[in-house]
Amino acid sequence: MPTLVLVRHAQAAYNYPDRSRPLTDAGRDQAARLGATLASEIGAFDVAVSSDAQRARETFAAILTRAGADEAWHDRSIYDGDEEEIIELACTFTGEAGLIVGHEPVISYAGYILARQEDRGAADRGVPTATALVLSFDGAWEDLAPGTCAMRVFYTAHPIGGTPPGRRPRPRPRSCDGVYVCPRECHTHRQGAPQRDRMCRYLSTQQGEVMSGHSKWATTKHKKAAIDAKRGKLFARLIKNIEVAARTGGGDPAGNPTLYDAIQKAKKNSVPADNIDRAVKRGSGAEAGGANYETIMYEGYGPNGVAFLVECLTDNRNRAASDVRLGFTRHGGSLADPGSVSYLFSRRGVVEVPAADGVDEESIMMAVLDAGAEDVEDAGELFVIESDPKDVVAVRTALQEAGIDYDSAEVQFVASTEVELDLEGALKVNKLIDVLEDSDDVQNIYTNMSLSDEVRAQLEEQE
Numbered sequence: 001m002p003t004l005v006l007v008r009h010a011q012a013a014y015n016y017p018d019r020s021r022p023l024t025d026a027g028r029d030q031a032a033r034l035g036a037t038l039a040s041e042i043g044a045f046d047v048a049v050s051s052d053a054q055r056a057r058e059t060f061a062a063i064l065t066r067a068g069a070d071e072a073w074h075d076r077s078i079y080d081g082d083e084e085e086i087i088e089l090a091c092t093f094t095g096e097a098g099l100i101v102g103h104e105p106v107i108s109y110a111g112y113i114l115a116r117q118e119d120r121g122a123a124d125r126g127v128p129t130a131t132a133l134v135l136s137f138d139g140a141w142e143d144l145a146p147g148t149c150a151m152r153v154f155y156t157a158h159p160i161g162g163t164p165p166g167r168r169p170r171p172r173p174r175s176c177d178g179v180y181v182c183p184r185e186c187h188t189h190r191q192g193a194p195q196r197d198r199m200c201r202y203l204s205t206q207q208g209e210v211m212s213g214h215s216k217w218a219t220t221k222h223k224k225a226a227i228d229a230k231r232g233k234l235f236a237r238l239i240k241n242i243e244v245a246a247r248t249g250g251g252d253p254a255g256n257p258t259l260y261d262a263i264q265k266a267k268k269n270s271v272p273a274d275n276i277d278r279a280v281k282r283g284s285g286a287e288a289g290g291a292n293y294e295t296i297m298y299e300g301y302g303p304n305g306v307a308f309l310v311e312c313l314t315d316n317r318n319r320a321a322s323d324v325r326l327g328f329t330r331h332g333g334s335l336a337d338p339g340s341v342s343y344l345f346s347r348r349g350v351v352e353v354p355a356a357d358g359v360d361e362e363s364i365m366m367a368v369l370d371a372g373a374e375d376v377e378d379a380g381e382l383f384v385i386e387s388d389p390k391d392v393v394a395v396r397t398a399l400q401e402a403g404i405d406y407d408s409a410e411v412q413f414v415a416s417t418e419v420e421l422d423l424e425g426a427l428k429v430n431k432l433i434d435v436l437e438d439s440d441d442v443q444n445i446y447t448n449m450s451l452s453d454e455v456r457a458q459l460e461e462q463e
Contacts, residue, residue, distance in 0.1 A: 001096075001136050001137065001138060002093075002096055002136070002137060002140070002144075003097045003135065003136050003147070004093070004098050004134075004136075004144070005042060005097070005099045005100070005132050005133070005134050005135070006098075006102070006107045006110055006132070006135065007059065007130075008102065008103065008128070008129055008131050009023075009027075009031075009051075009053075009055045009058075009103065009130075010023050010156070011023065012054075012055035013027075018053070019052070019054065019236070019440065020054050021054055021055050021284050022058060023055055027130070028058065028062065030130035030156045031059040032062050032066070034062075034063060035066035035067055037156070038063055038066070038413075039067040041154070042134070043097065043127070044067055044096050045069040045095075045182050046070050046093070046098060047070070047072075047095060048060070048069035048071070048072040048100075049072070049073055049074070049078065049089065049098075050074050050100070051074070051078040051101065051102045052078075052079055053103070056074075056078070056103065057074060060074070069099065070095070075089070078103075078106075080438070081106070083106050083113060085095040086100060086106060086110040086277045090141065091142050097187070104126050104200050108124075108127050111127075111135065112150040113135075113146045114135050114144065114147070114148065114151075115135065115149060116148070119150060119151040119394045120151070122153040123151070128155065129156075130155075131154065131155050133151055133152075133153055134149050134151065134316060135149035136152075136390070142154065146445060156182055171450070172372045185251075193334050197198050209244065235269070236268040236440060237313075237443055238262070238269060238271055240293065240313050240443065241265075241313075241316060243280075243282050243293070244275060244289075244293050245258045245283065246259050246279070246281075246282075247283040247285075248269045250284060251280050261396065267274035268407050292315055294313075294315075295443075296314065296321075297310070297311055298312065299313075299337070299338060299344070300324075300334060300335045300336050302432045302447070303432065304419060304429065305419060306419050306425075306448060306449045307341045307445070307448045308445065309341060309445070309446040310324055310436060310445055311443050312442055312443060313441065320439070323436075323439035323442070324442070327432065327435045327438075330435070331431055342413075343445060344416055344448055345415050346414060346416060347389050347414075347450070348387070348388075348412060348415070349386065349388060349391055349392030349395065349409075349411055349412060350386060350411070351385040351387070351392060351396055352384055352408050353385065353405070353406045353409075354383050354405065354406075355380070355382055355383065359383070361376050363402075364376050364385065364404065367398050367399055367402035368385055368398045368399060370398070370453075371387075371391060371398035373398075374386050374388070374389060382407065386414070392410065392411060412444070412446065413445070414444040414446075415439075417448060418449065419450060420450045420451070421451060423459070427459075
């Protein structure tokens with residue numbers, strides 16, 4: 001009888017980019033005790049997989065230190081995917097015992113789907129950190145299916161002052177709309193009320209029926225997750241910029257304009273002050289732990305012949321190259337030889353000024369004209385000032401002296417010729433951009449795509 005163990009990572013620290021959040025001291029203790037419990041109850045695992053997020057990796061390592069595994073790896077899809085992907089992954093396992101360490105709400109969703117009706121209560125409203133859902137079933141791994149597993153739950157007692165043991169209240173609305181009747185007795189509608197939610201959609205597809213649509217909560221949850229993920233990636237990029245600037249020009253912002261601008265941009269994007277200070281110290285050598293980053297520029301073509309410059313800041317050249325190459329080849333693009341794309345771009349100083357009362361194109365131009373600004377463009381919610389790269393500090397300083405706030409001041413690559421896209425082409429290019437930005441090594445992406453106001457409006461409607 002195969003056994004699948006689904007684990008939510010142990011307690012993690014905040015004020016870090018999401019993927020980089022480490023375990024707290026309490027979390028490391030939780031993970032160790034959960035590992036001891038699983039070693040006693042399950043023994044060694046034949047297959048073990050975890051999310052590639054730091055908190056999951058640390059929990060994973062603590063468990064395997066005690067339980068052991070014949071085959072183990074980290075998989076980014078567990079961090080980015082949903083419960084259906086978790087189940088599909090488990091169906092590929094071999095042996096008698098498999099382990100997956102991931103995140104909420106996907107872990108409890110997957111457990112709920114797989115468990116028998118009478119066992120689903122423990123996963124009904126999510127699970128706290130350092131919890132294991134132990135699912136046993138008859139047959140082979142490829143036979144794993146909804147409602148076939150007997151489920152036991154192992155909670156790790158939280159330390160005094162921490163999260164109390166037991167289920168954490170987690171709203172999971174299930175809105176009845178009369179469109180679809182759940183083929184199984186719904187856990188919130190015991191009388192089999194009409195139901196349309198993620199669970200019912202999943203079960204219906206297993207039975208060959210087609211089900212569309214999302215509940216409002218599901219849509220909101222996914223949007224929030226996407227925003228949080230992008231926010232975490234942005235924080236990581238901004239912190240990396242600060243660290244590199246401090247290493248290159250010293251840790252004093254007054255004498256290092258690049259560091260000053262990197263810090264200002266991080267503050268504008270609400271990066272915690274402690275994170276900024278630590279990044280400066282790591283970069284300047286005042287604190288240990290700084291990585292040796294190098295800048296690599298990749299050139300390529302995306303869908304519809306759109307030119308791409310992908311700037312990577314990485315401590316692992318092979319990983320960065322693999323991520324970028326895979327992104328292009330899987331989404332309608334291709335890498336190009338060095339120099340075959342870069343000639344379409346030129347380095348320009350770019351300063352962005354948010355739109356505000358009393359700030360218009362004329363007032364900005366009057367403030368920065370003598371500082372070397374060459375053009376001011378009204379981009380709707382902000383004004384974009386272009387200059388020669390060597391003048392970007394002077395332009396930023398002129399704005400400050402005039403009392404005009406700015407969002408960022410940096411050197412970018414600006415395309416000399418552009419390719420205008422329709423809605424379909426824009427969606428394809430944006431998909432490739434999103435995939436490339438998922439790589440932690442990708443710092444900036446520059447393209448020569450151009451969108452009309454009509455296409456921009458259509459894109460906003462689809463978001």
